[in-house]
Amino acid sequence: MSKNIxxxxxxxxxxxxxxxxxxxxxxxxxxxxxxEDRETGRPRGFGFVEMxxxxxxxxxxxxxxxxxxGGRNLKVNEAKPREPRPRW
Known part of the structure; x- marks a missing residue:
């Protein structure tokens, strides 16, 4: 079983x-x-690692x-399942 971080x-x-x-x-x-940001393609400052x-x-x-x-203190924890978002 892999773990998403x-x-x-x-x-x-x-x-x-x-x-x-x-x-x-x-x-x-x-x-x-x-x-990455969908519109600009710039990094958003977070991501996911699967181990x-x-x-x-x-x-x-x-x-x-x-x-x-890289000069910033990481925030690392177990990824939570994505919450479903209402579609307008």
């Missing part, structure tokens, strides 16, 4: 490779997705939450 407060200069490298220090990373092993994911969350990354 929310990574927030990323510097806009962060790349998926840099985020992957930070998490790979704690275990195998299945995927990294940094979120194959629950124990490694929990280790990464504990180790990286609050850590400096």
């Amino acid at each position: 929310y990574v927030g407060n990323l510097p806009w200069s962060a790349t998926e490779d840099e985020v992957r490298a930070a998490f790979e220090a704690h275990g195998q990373v299945s995927s990294v997705k940094l979120i 194959a092993d629950d124990a490694a994911a929990l280790d990464a969350i504990e180790a990286l939450d609050g850590k400096d990354f």
